[in-house]
Amino acid sequence: MIEIKGDNKDLIINAVSKSYKRGTVRANCDISVALHPGQIVAIIGHNGAGKSTLLNQIIGIVKPDQGQIDYNGISFIDNTKYARSLVSMMPQLYAPLAGVTLRQSIESILHIRGISGKKNKELCKEILDELKIEKWADRPGEKLSGGLQRLASFAMAVVYPSPILLLDEPTNDVDPVRRKLIWNYMRKLARNGHILVVVTHNLLEVEQYADRFLLLNHGKLIQDELTVGEHKQISSNTLFVVMNDWDALSNLPESLETRYIEEEMQVIFNLSAEQVPDAIAWVLKQIHERKVVNYRLTSATLEASYGGLTDGNE
């Protein structure tokens, strides 16, 4: 068991396990991690890996069989009211919006939080504007598209944000422009010191917007990595070059690792970030000498390494 330590504004998850069906389904298995204010943490993993279960345990909907979840030195598990006063959650399923408009749903959340009158209207308008959904504000929930229902659910979770925000697949079904608005909004909340935990299957968004990812596999936490800055883990690149003249390969820089698909006249370079300039210089020279038919440089993605980290099966 790992003893996780952090300061008292961290959310400390310590050796949390949860099984169903008399122990035959292990939803979470000995998960220990500290989540920090100011950080957007993505939880990724296959269907049934235990992502939603972990969120449900943090907010106190599901009680762990073992382990502790503490914030500010107080147990969320023993004090579920305390947990709910500090955690907002956007559930995976749509918020129940039937019979009320988008605006009414957001306003009612603010009322529950004790915000009424002019301030209520102002905060509601602000979030509608931020997510560019104002023009649907007076449409009844059941007449909103799937993406708009998801945006409504996000708006309700963040309009009066708690210190800890749990968001289960917030960008599913949402268009590319508003996906970005959602991530930008989460970044703003992180800058204001909130803890953001985002369950998602969108690995490109994780790479682009999250600070850190936790990879769950069969209920276990198998990877906990930063995705940004000097600690960026995703730093390998692949260069594909289709040649019309194999002779050019004789002057390849020796330090570069290569593979060949001879029948396609294709050479594939696996490159670290530092090797990219040398490889590009070599390709440009070959292009100049008209020995290249086509080329493509891609950075190795989380998506590419994900398959090697999990078996992808429940």
Ligand SMILES: Nc1ncnc2c1ncn2[C@@H]1O[C@H](COP(=O)(O)OP(=O)(O)OP(=O)(O)O)[C@@H](O)[C@H]1O
């Ligand atoms: N109430 C429950 N009763 C029985 N089994 C459950 C219950 N809730 C979750 N499980 C099981 O626990 C495991 C983890 O489920 P969970 O919903 O946490 O996965 P997930 O990673 O969120 O999956 P998805 O990406 O499909 O949403 C699954 O095998 C699931 O079937």
